Amino acid sequence: MSATSIPPGVDPGLVPQRTLYTGARMPAIGLGTFGSDRVPAEEVAAAVKDAAALGYRHFDCASVYANEDRIGLSFREILRSGIRREELWITSKLWNDKHGEDDVIPSCRKSLEDLRLDYLDMYLIHWPFPNFHPPGCDVTSRSGDARPYIHENYMKTWRQVERLVDMGLARHIGTSNMTIPKLQLLLRDARIKPAVNEMEMHPHMQQRELFDFLRANGIEPIAYSPIGSPGRPARDRTPEDTVDIEDPVIVEIARRLGVHPAVVCVKWACQAGATPIPFSASRRNYLANLQGVVSPPLTSEDMRAIAGIDRNCRLIKGQVFLWKPGQSWEDLWDLDGVIKQ
Numbered sequence: 001m002s003a004t005s006i007p008p009g010v011d012p013g014l015v016p017q018r019t020l021y022t023g024a025r026m027p028a029i030g031l032g033t034f035g036s037d038r039v040p041a042e043e044v045a046a047a048v049k050d051a052a053a054l055g056y057r058h059f060d061c062a063s064v065y066a067n068e069d070r071i072g073l074s075f076r077e078i079l080r081s082g083i084r085r086e087e088l089w090i091t092s093k094l095w096n097d098k099h100g101e102d103d104v105i106p107s108c109r110k111s112l113e114d115l116r117l118d119y120l121d122m123y124l125i126h127w128p129f130p131n132f133h134p135p136g137c138d139v140t141s142r143s144g145d146a147r148p149y150i151h152e153n154y155m156k157t158w159r160q161v162e163r164l165v166d167m168g169l170a171r172h173i174g175t176s177n178m179t180i181p182k183l184q185l186l187l188r189d190a191r192i193k194p195a196v197n198e199m200e201m202h203p204h205m206q207q208r209e210l211f212d213f214l215r216a217n218g219i220e221p222i223a224y225s226p227i228g229s230p231g232r233p234a235r236d237r238t239p240e241d242t243v244d245i246e247d248p249v250i251v252e253i254a255r256r257l258g259v260h261p262a263v264v265c266v267k268w269a270c271q272a273g274a275t276p277i278p279f280s281a282s283r284r285n286y287l288a289n290l291q292g293v294v295s296p297p298l299t300s301e302d303m304r305a306i307a308g309i310d311r312n313c314r315l316i317k318g319q320v321f322l323w324k325p326g327q328s329w330e331d332l333w334d335l336d337g338v339i340k341q
C-alpha cells in the first residue's frame with residue numbers, strides 16, 4: 001500500500017481510556033449520535049461507520065434519538081470489517097416513558113435488536129423523571145401525568161436496570177442528568193452502583209461540584225454537549241445562552257493551535273478527566289475531535305484560563321419535564337441541595 005492510500009485516522013490504542021470501578025476500560029472520547037432533529041438517521045449511521053474506520057470505538061446511543069435501527073446496520077458492518085465486539089464501547093439509554101417495571105427489560109431488548117448487538121457495554125436511565133413528551137415537541141409542552149422525582153419509583157426502575165446486568169444484557173449501568181442529592185439516595189440504595197453519570201459539561205458549564213462528587217464516588221463523568229451543542233434544536237435555546245466556541249479564551253487557544261474552537265472544548269473535557277461524547281456528522285469535524293485528544297495536551301496555563309470562564313450556563317434545561325404550573329427549569333436541578341417536590 002502506498003503512503004498516499006493509507007486512510008487518515010487515529011490508532012485506537014493511543015486514545016486515552018478510563019478505568020471504571022469494575023476494572024473495565026472505556027475509551028475517553030465517544031461519538032454522540034443525537035441528530036438534534038435535523039441530521040437524518042442515515043447520515044448519523046454513516047458517520048458512525050466512518051468514525052469507526054477512523055479510530056472511534058465508543059458510541060453514545062439512545063432509543064429516543066430514533067436512529068438505533070440505522071446505527072445497528074453500521075455496527076453490523078463495523079463488526080464484519082474485522083473490528084471485534086470487545087473493542088467497541090456502546091451505550092444506550094432507557095427513555096422516560098419506559099420507567100415502568102415491566103418496560104425496562106423489553107426496552108433494552110429493543111435497543112439491542114435495533115443495534116444488532118447481544119449486549120450493551122453501558123445502559124443508562126436517560127433522565128430521572130418518568131415524564132413523557134412527544135419527540136420534537138415545543139419547550140412549553142407539558143405532560144398531564146408529569147411527576148417530580150420520586151425516589152421509590154426511581155429505585156423500582158433501577159432494580160430492573162440492575163437485572164439487565166444479571167441477565168448479561170448490559171455489562172454496566174449508569175445514570176444521566178442526575179444531581180448530587182439524587183445520586184446520594186441511589187448510592188445508598190443500589191445493589192449495583194452506577195459506573196458513569198452523563199452530564200452537561202463544556203467550558204461555560206463546568207459543573208465542578210458534581211464532577212468532584214462523581215469522582216469521589218468512583219463514578220466516571222461523561223461530558224455531553226461538550227462543544228456547547230451549537231446545533232441543538234430551537235426548543236433548547238434561550239436568549240441568555242452563551243456560546244463556548246465564541247469565547248475569546250477558547251478562540252485564542254484554537255488560533256494558536258490551528259484548530260477549530262470545538263476541538264479545544266473536546267480536548268479540555270478529556271484533559272479535565274471527563275469522557276466527552278461530541279456529536280458530528282462531518283468527517284472533517286469528528287476526525288479533528290479524535291485527533292484532538294491524542295495530540296499534545298493543553299498547557300496548564302490554558303487549563304487555568306478555561307477554568308476561569310465557567311458561566312454556569314446550562315443549555316439542556318429540561319423544561320418539558322416540569323410537573324406543575326409556575327415552576328422554572330431550575331427546579332429540576334436541586335440547586336439548593338434538596339430534591340424539589
Ligand SMILES: NC(=O)c1ccc[n+]([C@@H]2O[C@H](COP(=O)([O-])OP(=O)(O)OC[C@H]3O[C@@H](n4cnc5c(N)ncnc54)[C@H](OP(=O)(O)O)[C@@H]3O)[C@@H](O)[C@H]2O)c1
Nearest residue numbers: 032033034224225226227228229231262278279280281285
Ligand atoms: N444524556 C443526555 O441527556 C444527553 C443530552 C444531550 C446530548 N447527549 C449526547 O451528547 C452528544 C453530543 O452533544 P450535542 O450533540 O448536544 O452537542 P455537541 O457535541 O456539543 O455539539 C455538536 C455540534 O458541534 C459541531 N461540531 C462537532 N465537532 C466540530 C468541530 N470539530 N468543528 C466544528 N464544529 C463541530 C457539530 O456540527 P457538525 O455535525 O457539522 O460537525 C454539531 O452541530 C449527543 O449527540 C448525545 O449523544 C446526551
